[in-house]
Amino acid sequence: MDLFRYRFTLLPKEKVQEFLKFNDLEYVPITEEEKKMHEEDLMNSTYGLSKTKLEETEFYKVPFQAALDLVRPRKVFLSKGFAFIPHDQIITLILNDFRTRLSKALALSARSLPIVQSDERLQPLLSHLSHSYIGQDFSSQRNTGKISLDQIDALALKSFPLCMRQLHKSLRELHHLRHGGRMQYGLFLKGIGLTLEQALQFWKLEFTRGKVDSEKFDKTYSYSIRHNYGKEGKRTDYTPYSCMKIILSNPPSQGDYHGCPFRHTDPELLKQKLQSYKVSSAGINQILDLVKGMHFQLACQKYFELTHNVDDCGFSLNHPNQYFAESQKLLTGGRDIKKEQAATESSQSEPPTQITSSSSSSTNVTSTQPEDMEILEQFLSEY
Structure with a gap:
């Protein structure tokens, strides 16, 4: 595509x-x-x-x-x-028409797979495809309990990707998020280490500052939070959304704050948001050029480089929790990235605040993430 x-x-x-x-x-x-x-x-x-x-x-x-x-x-x-x-x-x-044709071609290819696999020239290539994605596995809870609720505001300023910073800011201002926002942000917080008990406390404190009383929260909202942690329903331990899932599925409508700001925000409003976060004018132009070319993940990667004052982040961004983990490793001295030599305008980043964990995790070679497979299967199921 x-x-x-x-x-x-x-x-x-x-x-x-x-x-x-x-x-x-x-x-x-x-x-x-x-x-x-x-x-x-x-x-x-x-x-x-x-x-x-x-x-x-x-x-x-x-x-x-x-x-x-x-x-x-x-x-x-x-x-x-x-x-x-x-x-x-x-x-x-x-692109919609191309996606349709590509989906049909993938379905036909799947039926031909046994014949193709018998070709010794193609079989090694096909075997390698399932291992071609390299990234961290955010499904496990290695970081559970390693951050506290009073750290979230500071972390949002320094280490949250723009999509999650937007959700956090909206939640703090409105004391409410609709279902799409609660799912995207709640699973992200789960991935960076919030326990179920912390999550229930976090959402309840915020919602009860608005129009939701304690009884209504327990009756209406607490179930879905426990469900995300695999404690209700079919007891699936849900994983945080990847960039692909956020960009391609459930676009936000009026009153929503979830989604990818680089994909779903009007360019002029995106420009104003970046200006309010003190991103340099030259940096904003670079980001908007990438957005115009529909390179949304590269735009987010450029945002990371600008707000962390580095000229090369040293990784390929494909997950909001990856953004957070790389930011924490950088700010807490977990890895060394080449600093920009040229003087830049001031960014939103402040001196790093020590937290109880660097949130670093090992890099694993994995197959395509489950949420990405769900999107592909949705395309293929239509034919």
């Missing part, structure tokens, strides 16, 4: 038209008459579009069901069952 997206962005405008025609995709450019007819609506529905840019921007008219990812957050103009998609958003539609 990433390779396809990268190659598509390199195509000039005329080649894009050839590509759409060759693949029988129903993305028809609107006429100048239609553009003038809907001029005001197109400008109001498209972020950062001025009247001058409107004349230069190509719009495509597609059935609205083909653009649900853009319709849901109200990023496109709808009229008579059609969505009007600006040229720079057409990749969203094409």
Whole structure:
């Protein structure tokens, strides 16, 4: 998907038209008459579009069901069952179609696997695929009980990825999070070491500061917290969400604060958030360029480098708990990373505060994480 997206962005405008025609995709450019007819609506529905840019921007008219990812957050103009998609958003539609074709091809490949495995040229390559993901295993509770509740605010400022810092800030301000936010943030806190008893105390103290009394919390919310720790229901010990799961599943709607800020936040609002966290102007531009190219995990990795004052973080980011663990190892002296030589503007980072654990863990070679497999299986189950 990433390779396809990268190659598509390199195509000039005329080649894009050839590509759409060759693949029988129903993305028809609107006429100048239609553009003038809907001029005001197109400008109001498209972020950062001025009247001058409107004349230069190509719009495509597609059935609205083909653009649900853009319709849901109200990023496109709808009229008579059609969505009007600006040229720079057409990749969203094409990726959906590519994902469908890729899923079908994967299903066909699975059926052919016995024959392919008999080929001695391919068998070693296939055997290696299941071990190609290298990352920490955050399903076990090696860190359980090694942080205290009074450390969470300080840790959120220094070592939480932006998605979790956003959830923590919203929880502290609103004294409530909806289900998606509670799941994403609660499992993250579990992964960094919060025990079940600490989690119940943490959420209850915060919710009862708002509109939820103690009795309602015990009746409505405590069950789901115990469920996450494998103490209720089918007693599954749930693992923290990976970056892929956060980016691809359950996008936030109005009133939600979960999701990936680099994927689900409007670029201008993201810019303001980064400015409030004292990220340098040059750094913000680097992050926004990565977001524009749909490289959300690389944008988060750049955020780590900027807020920790390093020029190379030395790891490939794929999990919020990995972000936390690497941050703690850096701030508590667990590993050495080359510092930036050039002077940079001040960042949000403060002098490191000692905590009771570095939250470091060994690196394991594992197969694809369970949550990632769930996403793939969801795609394949449709065919």
